[in-house]
Amino acid sequence: MVVASIARLLLRVLKVAIRLLLLPLTLALLLLSPFINGFIDKLDKRYRVKDDWYIASYFLVAVPKYIWSVYQSRFQFWYLFEKQVAKNGDHLALSYPRPLLEKGEYEVENYTYQELYDIVLRLSYVLYYDYGVKEGECVAMDYTNKPLFIFLWFALWNIGAVPSFLNYNTIGAPLVHSIKIANVKSVFIDPLAAGPIRHTEPEILKELPDVKLNYIKEEDLNEIIMNPASPQFLQETSKRSPETLTDFTPACLIYTSGTTGLPKSAIMSWRKAVIGCSLFGYILRITNRSVVFTAMPLYHSTAALLGVCAVFSQGGCVAMSNRFSASAFWKQVYLTKSTHIQYVGEICRYLLHSKESEYEKKHNVQIAYGNGLRADIWQEFKQRFGIDVIGEFYASTEAPFATTTFQRGNFGIGACRSYGTVVNFILSYQQTIVRMDPDDDSTVYRNEKGLCEVAPVGEPGEMLMRIFMPRKPESSFQGYLGNKKATESKVLRDVFRKGDAWYRSGDLIKSDKYGLWYFVDRMGDTFRWKSENVSATEVEDQIMSFANYILSAVVVVGLKVPNHEGRAGFAVLQLSPEYLDLKEDVKFLNEMLNYLKNSLPKYAIPIFVGFVDEIEHTDNHKIRKKSYRNQVLPRGENGDQRFFWLKDNKEYTLLTDSDWDAIISGKAKL
Ligand SMILES: *[C@@H]1O[C@H](CO)[C@@H](O)[C@H](O)[C@H]1NC(C)=O
Numbered sequence: 001m002v003v004a005s006i007a008r009l010l011l012r013v014l015k016v017a018i019r020l021l022l023l024p025l026t027l028a029l030l031l032l033s034p035f036i037n038g039f040i041d042k043l044d045k046r047y048r049v050k051d052d053w054y055i056a057s058y059f060l061v062a063v064p065k066y067i068w069s070v071y072q073s074r075f076q077f078w079y080l081f082e083k084q085v086a087k088n089g090d091h092l093a094l095s096y097p098r099p100l101l102e103k104g105e106y107e108v109e110n111y112t113y114q115e116l117y118d119i120v121l122r123l124s125y126v127l128y129y130d131y132g133v134k135e136g137e138c139v140a141m142d143y144t145n146k147p148l149f150i151f152l153w154f155a156l157w158n159i160g161a162v163p164s165f166l167n168y169n170t171i172g173a174p175l176v177h178s179i180k181i182a183n184v185k186s187v188f189i190d191p192l193a194a195g196p197i198r199h200t201e202p203e204i205l206k207e208l209p210d211v212k213l214n215y216i217k218e219e220d221l222n223e224i225i226m227n228p229a230s231p232q233f234l235q236e237t238s239k240r241s242p243e244t245l246t247d248f249t250p251a252c253l254i255y256t257s258g259t260t261g262l263p264k265s266a267i268m269s270w271r272k273a274v275i276g277c278s279l280f281g282y283i284l285r286i287t288n289r290s291v292v293f294t295a296m297p298l299y300h301s302t303a304a305l306l307g308v309c310a311v312f313s314q315g316g317c318v319a320m321s322n323r324f325s326a327s328a329f330w331k332q333v334y335l336t337k338s339t340h341i342q343y344v345g346e347i348c349r350y351l352l353h354s355k356e357s358e359y360e361k362k363h364n365v366q367i368a369y370g371n372g373l374r375a376d377i378w379q380e381f382k383q384r385f386g387i388d389v390i391g392e393f394y395a396s397t398e399a400p401f402a403t404t405t406f407q408r409g410n411f412g413i414g415a416c417r418s419y420g421t422v423v424n425f426i427l428s429y430q431q432t433i434v435r436m437d438p439d440d441d442s443t444v445y446r447n448e449k450g451l452c453e454v455a456p457v458g459e460p461g462e463m464l465m466r467i468f469m470p471r472k473p474e475s476s477f478q479g480y481l482g483n484k485k486a487t488e489s490k491v492l493r494d495v496f497r498k499g500d501a502w503y504r505s506g507d508l509i510k511s512d513k514y515g516l517w518y519f520v521d522r523m524g525d526t527f528r529w530k531s532e533n534v535s536a537t538e539v540e541d542q543i544m545s546f547a548n549y550i551l552s553a554v555v556v557v558g559l560k561v562p563n564h565e566g567r568a569g570f571a572v573l574q575l576s577p578e579y580l581d582l583k584e585d586v587k588f589l590n591e592m593l594n595y596l597k598n599s600l601p602k603y604a605i606p607i608f609v610g611f612v613d614e615i616e617h618t619d620n621h622k623i624r625k626k627s628y629r630n631q632v633l634p635r636g637e638n639g640d641q642r643f644f645w646l647k648d649n650k651e652y653t654l655l656t657d658s659d660w661d662a663i664i665s666g667k668a669k670l
């Protein structure tokens, strides 16, 4: 008791001290900034000081401000939102091209900050008094992308409830699990997304009889919340922000499929939602004049946090599409006058594969940001769609930090982290790449002392992010709700010193001599074959550059072959609709082989090849690689599939049962 109150007192004193010191320091730096800027010009060529100063000057102001807001218990995103309403009331906050009955036609709905705020307060009234939603509760939303998603989300934040964004494709046991782990009191359901949840309703009610499932009648609800005469509800500050709340408690919950089985609920802390997203938005040059278009599901962190929160933190406008469509993409971008678009790598490929759209060059987009744009299509993407800047970032839902780039011209293509010398130096305390075990790229290397080592330039290693208080990891890394085991498995201890702790990204990253970082692979995505490291990504890129318009997608994984060391390359091909007649065409495969022989090391050429109608994706358009890694040969799980193999290292031919026997017994050499 006594210790606790002394600690609390010390913390108070510390907070006051920080407030007394940091504000004058920030002021001094701001006053000096013209002089500092002159000096910076000279240094820029060599150390890219300007880009760094752009970031640091913001950071120096934003962080003390944020600490101050924590001290006052006003750190929730709601207050940032209220500030934007006061400052930018008549600016657009939301823009939604609502699809009309006539296919391919849209009506663009717009909401200013003030309109959005009023709607949110009216909806809060409905939620609070009609549905009984109370502060501190967790409330699930099963919603597709539309304005009501944002209305509900911010109404819950106003009330002081924690929104939990269900993936509306989830059905059955994983859905029950998602609702259960978050201790959800009620679920609000979009009519467009009601199918899976209706289907699972008996199981939900059996296991969780107290959960209220609210199927929303949108027309009725809209009539109330759009009517200026409807009552509003603004939560009392002391109820929305009780003193006990810390800034690493959940702002919202987001589900990730993770590596095994049931979904995990990742905690999105206030700290990430407020300070992380503000900084991110600022680095991507989002201003109160920007419109950021997203076609990615809002229940994922990329669209919700790095889209909506990052944009609102800067007073910009979010334009969203109900769902991604390659053919309708640029039209919606054009209609909403977007200045930024969000992507994942697969979206860029789909767009490059689609027919020319009359809108693809008519838009205002200068910046595309996202994650997973591959180096082989980077420039083509920029050129074809006339985009100046790529903001490739590295982030994952649960990671405590994101990396960013702001790539112009020809420097830095393919990188996912690009800063100047100063920021790199500061970040080296927080982010690092460690060497991997030479025999197993899924474990980190430990030296004689049992410690890890920083990977040399150019060598792929696992990216780690420091957890500042190893005894209290939740202050830096909140992990998964109610899943200690999964949370702990993402923490690596005794890395550079006994007792330190780092968050494991599970991704292989490499650096170059300029200090830029590049994503290499998901860990385990590189596989070993003939004692060599094969990068699945590299093989995929080569196959794609041979058959870019013939294939619409390709996946390469390493397969275990009985009685063989390592994993043999297996390429899964999905043909473009115009080239379906090339399915199982051996001549095509061998033309590809000739190309690969000239562009890949011999050991990297896929040993097995298969065709599928459609490569499996997660809901966020990411390829589900794991399912291919366990492919059953020679004829698939049901014995009805056909595969090809690289016979005698010469040509691809159909894989027969007797070939397979010869491979396993070692008679046929791979
Ligand atoms: C928008 O941002 C610009 C530049 O930062 C600023 O001068 C202007 O006052 C802002 N507009 C509003 C309405 O806040």
Ligand SMILES: *[C@@H]1O[C@H](CO)[C@@H](O)[C@H](O)[C@H]1NC(C)=O
Pocket (backbone or CB within 6 Å): 095, 108, 109, 110, 335, 336, 337
């Ligand atoms: C909404 O905003 C867009 C982009 O600024 C504009 O083109 C459109 O006309 C607006 N829609 C309405 C209904 O005002």
Ligand SMILES: *[C@@H]1O[C@H](CO)[C@@H](O)[C@H](O)[C@H]1NC(C)=O
Pocket (backbone or CB within 6 Å): 436, 437, 438, 439, 441, 459, 460, 531, 532, 533
């Ligand atoms: C394979 O990768 C590991 C880990 O990065 C590395 O130590 C090893 O030298 C590589 N092997 C070859 C043959 O390049």
